[in-house]
Amino acid sequence: MIDGPFFVLVVAGILGTGLVAGVFCGFSTFVMRGLAALPPAQGVAAMNAINVAAVRPAFMAVFTGSAVLSALIAVVTFVVWPDEGTVELLVGSALYLMGSFGLTIVANVPRNDRLAGLTPGTPEAAVYWPAYVREWSFWNHVRTVASAAAALAYIVALA
DSSP states (O other): OOOHHHHHHHHHHHHHHHHHHHHHHHIIIIIHHHHHTSOHHHHHHHHHHHHHHHTSHHHHHHHHHHHHHHHHHHHHHHHHOOSSSHHHHHHHHHHHIIIIIIHIIIIIHHHHHHHHTSOTTSHHHHHHHHHHHHHHHHHHHHHHHHHHHHHHHHHHHHO
């Protein structure tokens, strides 16, 4: 059974990965659809503003904090090797670290950087915008599922 400080660590991991899943789910279910419905110049400008606002302490503390928690859960799991929940804890950590945090770095951030380099209202921005929405949204769906699955794996580990 997982108890004591390790239990608290896993509960914090559940909360963090669940919160991140919720943010990503919001983008997947309505934010990107709303932005895609705008004229390209407005959509590009709005998404660039969102991307600037996202790297503020409030979101970054939850997003990177959950990565730190997931890494700590994995390390502690290897050290303690609990009788139950070991596989679930390691799977949850891998899902968040690779499927959410890592995927953000390799799939979503490069697209955000490219979009930030475009001037809203230019033909280049108008051409890239539909591809950006489609590709960014696809990877965000994956991040949503990975974050939610990480939270679920941690919950199952405690059950």
